[in-house]
Amino acid sequence: MFDGLSITAVLPKSYLSLWRYLPITYFFKAFVTMVQKGPRPLVLCGPSGSGKSTLLKRLLKEFPDKFGFSVSHTTRGPRPGEKDGVHYHFTTKDDMVAAIEKGEFIETATFSGNMYGTSKRAVEDVRCTGKICILDIEIEGVKQIKRTDLDPLLVFVMPPSIGELERRLRGRNTEDEDALKKRLDTASREILYGQEPDNFHIVIVNDKLSKAYSELRDFISQNMVEKKSEPDATQE
Numbered sequence: 001m002f003d004g005l006s007i008t009a010v011l012p013k014s015y016l017s018l019w020r021y022l023p024i025t026y027f028f029k030a031f032v033t034m035v036q037k038g039p040r041p042l043v044l045c046g047p048s049g050s051g052k053s054t055l056l057k058r059l060l061k062e063f064p065d066k067f068g069f070s071v072s073h074t075t076r077g078p079r080p081g082e083k084d085g086v087h088y089h090f091t092t093k094d095d096m097v098a099a100i101e102k103g104e105f106i107e108t109a110t111f112s113g114n115m116y117g118t119s120k121r122a123v124e125d126v127r128c129t130g131k132i133c134i135l136d137i138e139i140e141g142v143k144q145i146k147r148t149d150l151d152p153l154l155v156f157v158m159p160p161s162i163g164e165l166e167r168r169l170r171g172r173n174t175e176d177e178d179a180l181k182k183r184l185d186t187a188s189r190e191i192l193y194g195q196e197p198d199n200f201h202i203v204i205v206n207d208k209l210s211k212a213y214s215e216l217r218d219f220i221s222q223n224m225v226e227k228k229s230e231p232d233a234t235q236e
């Protein structure tokens with residue numbers, strides 16, 4: 001945004017010796033980075049049907065001013081009721097590949113034959129509002145986001161069992177038999193990754209929804225809420 005060129009371009013010629021303005025451009029860059037950075041993002045990951053969206057909806061409903069949802073891109077078609085730019089940015093494979101090549105994405109993953117991804121812009125949009133950006137992403141995306149400097153809090157949502165996961169996915173009635181089988185196959189591998197030590201900051205088993213939600217809320221309040229400075233006892 002504020003680079004050396006754009007700033008020197010608006011300065012009088014006599015001031016154009018670059019060395020004088022290096023500290024100014026450095027200060028502006030540091031300031032802009034600080035303003036842009038915002039709070040630490042929150043990543044929700046887990047097998048399809050484990051309850052990420054359900055937990056997320058509750059969180060956004062209870063704290064509408066505190067959290068924002070990063071809107072992902074996908075090449076899959078919209079489900080009934082899904083709106084472009086709200087639930088997902090629906091796009092084509094060609095457009096998405098081109099944007100990835102331009103470095104516009106933080107993470108991408110292919111799942112059940114469709115591409116998904118989080119653009120840098122989507123996270124910045126939420127960060128700019130000062131809200132905690134929530135990311136709902138797949139395991140491959142988690143591996144990629146760990147390599148950025150975003151320093152996210154990583155939450156893995158686990159179903160109580162594969163049998164219960166299947167029951168919930170069938171109950172949701174959004175997948176055909178083929179897609180459902182693919183999701184269940186993938187789920188076993190995801191659960192193994194989710195349970196490995198150090199892959200996530202917390203693993204929440206979504207058995208009873210209210211219990212899982214409380215765990216999530218407690219975890220966030222312990223890790224996200226800024227600590228108030230303690231009074232200095234030595235000055236009394």
Ligand SMILES: Nc1ncnc2c1ncn2[C@@H]1O[C@H](COP(=O)(O)OP(=O)(O)OP(=O)(O)O)[C@@H](O)[C@H]1O
Nearest residue numbers: 047048049050051052053054168172206207208209
């Ligand atoms: N604790 C729970 N007990 C019973 N049903 C639940 C529970 N949590 C979620 N569900 C139900 O399970 C289904 C799957 O949940 P949800 O859509 O939130 O999963 P998801 O992880 O977001 O899936 P996807 O990744 O495919 O979007 C939904 O119909 C939801 O209402």
